[in-house]
Amino acid sequence: MKENFFDRSIDELAGILGDLDQTPYRLDQVLNWAYVRTVPDFSGMTNLSADLREKLSDILDLDPLTLVDRKRSRDGIEKLLLSLGDGELLETVLIQEKGYMTQCLSTQAGCGMGCTFCESARDGLSRDLTRGEILAQVATASRVLGNRRRLRNLVFMGMGEPLKNLDEVVPSLEIILDSRGFDFSPRRVTVSTCGWVPGIKRLSDEGLGVNLAISLNAGDDGTRSEIMPVNRKYPIKNLIKAAREYPLSNRQRITFEYVLIDGLNDSDDDAMKVAGLLKGIPCKVNLIPCNETSADYMPSPEARSTAFQKVLLDSGILATVRSSRGSEIGAACGQLRASSK
Numbered sequence: 001m002k003e004n005f006f007d008r009s010i011d012e013l014a015g016i017l018g019d020l021d022q023t024p025y026r027l028d029q030v031l032n033w034a035y036v037r038t039v040p041d042f043s044g045m046t047n048l049s050a051d052l053r054e055k056l057s058d059i060l061d062l063d064p065l066t067l068v069d070r071k072r073s074r075d076g077i078e079k080l081l082l083s084l085g086d087g088e089l090l091e092t093v094l095i096q097e098k099g100y101m102t103q104c105l106s107t108q109a110g111c112g113m114g115c116t117f118c119e120s121a122r123d124g125l126s127r128d129l130t131r132g133e134i135l136a137q138v139a140t141a142s143r144v145l146g147n148r149r150r151l152r153n154l155v156f157m158g159m160g161e162p163l164k165n166l167d168e169v170v171p172s173l174e175i176i177l178d179s180r181g182f183d184f185s186p187r188r189v190t191v192s193t194c195g196w197v198p199g200i201k202r203l204s205d206e207g208l209g210v211n212l213a214i215s216l217n218a219g220d221d222g223t224r225s226e227i228m229p230v231n232r233k234y235p236i237k238n239l240i241k242a243a244r245e246y247p248l249s250n251r252q253r254i255t256f257e258y259v260l261i262d263g264l265n266d267s268d269d270d271a272m273k274v275a276g277l278l279k280g281i282p283c284k285v286n287l288i289p290c291n292e293t294s295a296d297y298m299p300s301p302e303a304r305s306t307a308f309q310k311v312l313l314d315s316g317i318l319a320t321v322r323s324s325r326g327s328e329i330g331a332a333c334g335q336l337r338a339s340s341k
């Protein structure tokens with residue numbers, strides 16, 4: 001079976017090419033075709049000899065993910081359901097905003113973190129994705145869009161907890177940021193976590209400069225542990241400490257995601273607690289009325305969301321209410337995969 005091209009580091013590709021063809025610039029040419037032009041097979045690499053193209057296509061696969069389903073919502077959200085080599089499914093979402101695209105990447109098939117408001121948690125974790133499976137999502141989306149440059153932002157917010165799969169996520173980030181790879185600015189890349197504290201520390205140490213988003217969702221340990229089991233192991237105090245220690249450059253902020261669930265975490269009192277926790281952290285809060293998934297949760301009414309936001313703003317914390325887009329195609333994480341299963 002052929003190997004996923006994107007599982008190979010740039011140094012490993014240099015080694016493979018060196019064994020097959022000694023011509024200078026071959027590596028740069030292949031990287032350009034794969035990461036900038038995102039061709040789906042080696043036959044498209046027209047400045048390589050036919051012999052080399054054939055040899056490469058015998059061992060490496062530039063298109064390892066099969067597009068199984070594609071849905072587009074009226075409000076500009078496109079969701080791709082992709083099949084992996086072993087039949088596992090993953091999903092990636094494209095979000096259109098003012099002429100540019102943000103892609104939401106998955107890092108695991110399923111998720112073992114058990115957040116009660118999330119569809120990805122329903123069947124637990126199937127397996128981690130490899131670095132190549134993470135990177136191939138970017139290549140596939142670039143092909144669907146016709147051009148890699150149409151992708152402006154990448155967010156690691158799809159299925160799975162990225163910080164539980166850092167051995168694969170970090171090498172994928174290195175290629176995403178490498179000027180010979182997908183060449184994204186670190187400012188355009190965000191890694192999101194449910195609060196896996198040792199992972200935040202390791203990501204800090206990697207010094208990649210990417211943005212950090214934390215899914216907070218409660219202002220006290222009782223409520224947070226009820227909806228996010230990770231909180232029993234790493235309570236809010238530890239999480240906020242790790243967030244305070246995350247290295248930020250000028251004007252960079254940590255994003256706190258807060259899913260508003262009617263009657264559960266959306267009172268003014270909850271907002272006051274959140275404001276107290278985040279005091280002094282360069283941050284912004286995204287308030288997201290929850291999707292109606294299979295759990296027994298309802299989104300907070302608009303007036304409640306606005307009142308929650310006002311408490312934060314009055315406390316000097318930047319806060320926006322984000323609309324829950326793409327609901328008719330199941331664009332919340334895990335929904336398309338869950339319905340397909």
Ligand code: SF4
Binds near residue numbers: 118
């Ligand atoms: S919200 Fe994220 S971490 Fe929690 S279960 Fe869903 S995918 Fe996993």
